[in-house]
């Protein structure tokens with residue numbers, strides 16, 4: 188698995204694969220797929236918690252299960268940086284993966300496409316296409332390595348400020 | 363404003379008459395010149411041309427179509443005016459799509475449907491078409507603004523939305539098939555889709571829609587390093603669809619390892635985008651107006667000025683079900699195609715005999731039929747090696763997780779709501 192660290196790979200292989208190949212327009216098959224998505228997310232979240240590596244919250248915001256939102260965070264220099272997280276299940280899912288968006292970081296880094304969509308390595312899509320992955324795998328293989336690579340750079344360059352610092356800055360300016 | 367200026371000129375004349383002081387004559391003359399200049403400037407302001415009912419071939423400087431209709435006189439295109447009956451959908455109004463839209467508008471296309479979810483930004487100004495004063499407008503609205511000024515004859519529809527969501531896709535497919543009742547022409551559906559998007563996901567959505575509706579489309583792309591691009595013709599069932607084979611792109615010759623990707627996702631050049639837009643629209647015109655040869659795949663390597671070509675047959679194991687349906691239909695129509703080809707051959711043969719009877723071939727020039735040109739130029743299917751200069755866009759996956767890990771069904775409820783609650787509880791813990 189070129190492009191990923193051994194840790195990501197071993198985590199990935201422990202997330203249950205999905206067995207129903209269905210998209211949001213596939214009716215009952217999509218409901219079945221959603222159940223599998225939840226099972227994989229529950230397994231992944233539980234795994235993160237027991238490894239003391241809890242790093243995201245995500246849930247579907249509509250009954251059809253096509254829009255998801257939540258939070259993700261990353262600890263850098265002992266401080267926690269938290270961001271809103273959202274994505275839509277594309278109409279061509281699971282042939283194509285969801286495009287993960289961090290809207291608060293839109294315009295702050297070149298490693299993003301329009302609308303705050305994170306820019307993934309060229310190795311992501313082939314891996315996604317070949318394996319029976321779901322939302323949990325996408326987060327593990329796409330978002331987690333992206334945060335690990337980009338957040339330290341964004342914090343060190345000052346593009347991203349810790350929320351405590353931002354509060355201090357705004358109170359000092361109002362004084 | 364014109365009236366105000368005229369009144370001002372009259373006042374000035376009157377003032378000059380009653381003042382009678384010759385010492386002010388120079389000053390009056392200067393003031394009059396200034397008013398005249400402003401008046402002429404005001405007159406040269408934006409004027410909108412009126413709509414044209416029929417395309418005329420008349421060569422006068424007021425005819426916007428004379429040079430296009432000349433194509434017909436020269437025998438390049440049989441019936442150019444047919445262009446007014448065609449509808450084209452352009453998905454993605456960025457560096458390629460906007461330029462393609464302007465070209466088609468200037469060519470007098472009947473109707474254009476424009477799709478994009480983005481707004482115009484200053485960061486787009488290294489590309490053609492959009493102007494700084496349009497920053498903040500949706501790309502589709504800004505495009506309609508400019509295009510309707512250039513050619514009011516074109517029926518323009520603006521769809522500012524994301525086609526990849528379930529709802530967006532519904533609107534998208536509906537707009538590709540329904541009737542436009544706002545124009546006198548009553549266009550139904552579209553004749554061709556041009557994909558000018560910048561990502562794989564959106565291309566797969568266009569592919570899905572075109573396979574379902576059975577619509578021909580031409581895909582276009584510019585590489586993220588801005589020095590290569592391509593166009594690809596996709597006829598559902600007849601050529602490979604976008605899901606049939608892994609996407610092909612032009613090898614720029616720059617080693618992926620030496621390419622400094624760090625810190626940037628994509629670069630762009632107005633030149634490369636302009637070239638690709640030109641190749642795209644050129645092939646769209648050839649396809650619709652039936653002249654010349656439409657390239658199944660045409661690449662552009664800007665560093666070497668190299669244009670590789672190839673063609674791709676559909677994959678019998680394509681993962682897209684609509685593609686498989688279209689493939690079956692295409693196979694079942696084979697007798698029809700054979701009959702048509704035979705008829706055409708007979709027609710061409712009789713024409714050739716006629717020509718031979720009438721002309722002594724004193725230059726000893728032999729005419730090469732269309733079919734010969736085709737077979738000598740285009741390399742056949744991709745089953746074997748890729749032609750020189752073309753590579754797969756994405757690396758092959760080097761990891762395949764075999765069997766799904768057995769799920770302890772006892773540990774999880776089977777009800778969706780229960781599962782949702784289970785995750786929520788875990789999240790809250």
Ligand SMILES: [Zn+2]
Nearest residue numbers: 603606680685
């Ligand atoms: Zn296919």
